[in-house]
Amino acid sequence: MELVAARPGTLTDKPFHYCPGCTHGIIHRLVAEVLEELDLRGKAIGIASVGCSVFAYDYFRCDMQQAAHGRAPAVATGIKRTQPESFVFTYQGDGDLGSIGIGETVHAANRGENISIIFVNNAVYGMTGGQMAPTTLLGQRSTTSPGGREAKAHGYPLPVAEMLATLPGVAYLARTKVTSPAGIHTTKRAIKLAFRAQIAERGFSLVEILSTCPTNWHLDPIAALEFVDKEMAQVYPLKVFRTFE
Amino acid sequence: MTESMGLMKGNEAMAEAALRAGCRAYFGYPITPQNEIPDYMARRLPKRGGIFLQAESEVAAINMVYGAGGAGVRVMTSSSSPGISLMQEGLSYIACAEIPCVIINMVRSGPGLGGILPAQGDYFQATKGGGHGDYKLLVLAPSTVQEAVDITYEAFDLADKYRNPVMILGDGLLGQMMESVRLPKPVGYLEEKPWATTGCGYGEPRVINSLYIEGPIMEERIRRIFRKYAQMEQDEVRWEEYLTEDAELLVAAYGSTARIAKTAVARARDKGMAIGLFRPISLYPFPYGKLRELAGRLKGILTVEMSMGQMVEDIKLGVEGACPVSFYGRAGGMIPTPGEILTQIEAMWSRLP
Numbered sequence: 212m213e214l215v216a217a218r219p220g221t222l223t224d225k226p227f228h229y230c231p232g233c234t235h236g237i238i239h240r241l242v243a244e245v246l247e248e249l250d251l252r253g254k255a256i257g258i259a260s261v262g263c264s265v266f267a268y269d270y271f272r273c274d275m276q277q278a279a280h281g282r283a284p285a286v287a288t289g290i291k292r293t294q295p296e297s298f299v300f301t302y303q304g305d306g307d308l309g310s311i312g313i314g315e316t317v318h319a320a321n322r323g324e325n326i327s328i329i330f331v332n333n334a335v336y337g338m339t340g341g342q343m344a345p346t347t348l349l350g351q352r353s354t355t356s357p358g359g360r361e362a363k364a365h366g367y368p369l370p371v372a373e374m375l376a377t378l379p380g381v382a383y384l385a386r387t388k389v390t391s392p393a394g395i396h397t398t399k400r401a402i403k404l405a406f407r408a409q410i411a412e413r414g415f416s417l418v419e420i421l422s423t424c425p426t427n428w429h430l431d432p433i434a435a436l437e438f439v440d441k442e443m444a445q446v447y448p449l450k451v452f453r454t455f456e
Numbered sequence: 457m458t459e460s461m462g463l464m465k466g467n468e469a470m471a472e473a474a475l476r477a478g479c480r481a482y483f484g485y486p487i488t489p490q491n492e493i494p495d496y497m498a499r500r501l502p503k504r505g506g507i508f509l510q511a512e513s514e515v516a517a518i519n520m521v522y523g524a525g526g527a528g529v530r531v532m533t534s535s536s537s538p539g540i541s542l543m544q545e546g547l548s549y550i551a552c553a554e555i556p557c558v559i560i561n562m563v564r565s566g567p568g569l570g571g572i573l574p575a576q577g578d579y580f581q582a583t584k585g586g587g588h589g590d591y592k593l594l595v596l597a598p599s600t601v602q603e604a605v606d607i608t609y610e611a612f613d614l615a616d617k618y619r620n621p622v623m624i625l626g627d628g629l630l631g632q633m634m635e636s637v638r639l640p641k642p643v644g645y646l647e648e649k650p651w652a653t654t655g656c657g658y659g660e661p662r663v664i665n666s667l668y669i670e671g672p673i674m675e676e677r678i679r680r681i682f683r684k685y686a687q688m689e690q691d692e693v694r695w696e697e698y699l700t701e702d703a704e705l706l707v708a709a710y711g712s713t714a715r716i717a718k719t720a721v722a723r724a725r726d727k728g729m730a731i732g733l734f735r736p737i738s739l740y741p742f743p744y745g746k747l748r749e750l751a752g753r754l755k756g757i758l759t760v761e762m763s764m765g766q767m768v769e770d771i772k773l774g775v776e777g778a779c780p781v782s783f784y785g786r787a788g789g790m791i792p793t794p795g796e797i798l799t800q801i802e803a804m805w806s807r808l809p
Contacts, residue, residue, distance in 0.1 A: 277553075278519065279519060289481070
């Protein structure tokens with residue numbers, strides 16, 4: 212029998228702990244496929260962050276470090292600077308990267324740190340049970356904005372990619388979504404370009420991927436995908452902000 | 457084999473000792489009174505094939521140390537009190553993830569922004585953990601520039617041996633003064649670190665981690681690092697005794713304060729008082745055993761610190777009530793003079809039965 216589909220060798224056999232309908236699983240797989248296709252497993256060091264993807268070190272079959280909340284870009288910097296031949300990527304959510312770790316993110320980007328960041332934006336704190344994130348949409352309910360996010364009280368959804376796009380140290384920067392086969396395809400291409408930016412020593416690369424959180428959005432998986440397409444993508448337009456080729 | 461370097465400032469001498477110990481990465485953020493360390497590293501480290509990077513904050517700096525140490529290189533940071541406070545989160549993670557690294561704290565006065573003058577108010581933070589959870593740093597407190605050099609050089613070996621952060625607790629006085637020093641020879645071969653994340657090649661992946669969500673596994677992790685602390689308590693306890701043999705009263709002090717106290721003790725001896733000095737060098741592990749042994753034949757211990765009284769609690773723990781313990785402290789950057797300490801010694805001496 213011919214094998215037509217298999218789990219990439221860069222993923223472990225451990226079943227994902229993610230909720231039904233969450234797109235972390237798709238994104239993990241895309242990252243793993245790109246690591247494999249670019250033959251990076253042996254020299255890759257991944258950084259797991261704090262949030263739903265905290266156990267990423269259980270899933271990627273390469274050297275991994277687990278970082279404190281928000282500090283993944285600093286940890287990645289320490290590794291990449293001392294191991295310039297290695298391939299260093301972080302996997303972070305929007306609370307980790309956009310809130311508590313925005314300083315580390317901006318400065319790593321501004322230094323043109325030669326690392327790659329997978330930024331999964333689902334507009335909510337998932338692991339802790341659905342609190343408001345800096346990326347939560349106006350009007351969106353969360354446990355800490357029970358009446359819906361209001362600009363006057365909570366500020367505005369933080370456009371991370373648009374902010375980083377102003378920095379000259381950024382080599383590759385794109386925002387994608389994984390709500391359809393086409394979106395998945397585009398996302399994989401973006402991840403590959405981000406990783407190739409690092410291989411070519413062009414500097415900082417980041418892919419922001421709009422993701423779902425059916426559990427904390429209180430939507431079924433299909434409705435959650437529609438929320439990404441109809442609501443989130445309005446506030447966070449899909450775009451290649453910077454490319455190096 | 458050592459090399460005489462003539463006069464060197466404490467901060468620069470420690471930086472040079474770190475380079476000779478094989479330190480290949482430095483991450484830090486500017487703060488007085490330790491800026492000579494990053495300045496020296498910025499000039500010298502890249503020339504020796506190392507990495508110097510000024511981080512955006514102490515929070516980022518300690519996490520860069522985490523990353524680099526986790527990838528196996530000899531790495532350090534340095535800062536002073538408020539900056540060290542910001543590093544506590546990272547140090548807790550580093551201790552749990554068992555990453556070797558060296559941290560120099562040139563203590564200034566606090567709380568708050570405090571001042572830039574020498575102080576010893578970070579003793580509790582340094583020796584009792586500092587960040588969240590059950591862990592210890594190995595803490596060494598030099599009192600001369602030469603000792604600061606020797607301790608810095610050895611700190612990297614200790615960090616690797618125990619896979620634990622080692623903190624060198626100095627103060628502005630030690631960092632700023634110049635003394636003649638002999639520097640050790642640069643290290644040669646360093647042992648491989650098979651646990652380090654450098655890219656696993658065709659081998660099994662390595663994970664640097666401090667998250668163990670299941671109680672029994674986390675408890676075993678904590679017990680594992682505490683077995684290392686038990687080993688340190690057996691093998692790494694250090695102190696200096698000065699004129700303790702026939703002493704009836706001891707002054708206990710560490711770091712810069714111990715040097716000042718030594719002068720006061722010598723003067724007291726000149727006046728015919730049987731006084732000695734006990735100087736803990738390892739603040740964790742603390743020399744409780746030696747202290748208890750001495751206390752049995754003493755009539756009292758005067759603890760002197762540049763704080764409102766922190767090490768004095770460990771002195772009392774060590775003495776176990778065997779003799780009275782009194783305390784004299786200056787704070788806020790004020791440095792006790794030998795005369796002040798002598799006055800305290802005389803007062804205590806005159807009250808002896």
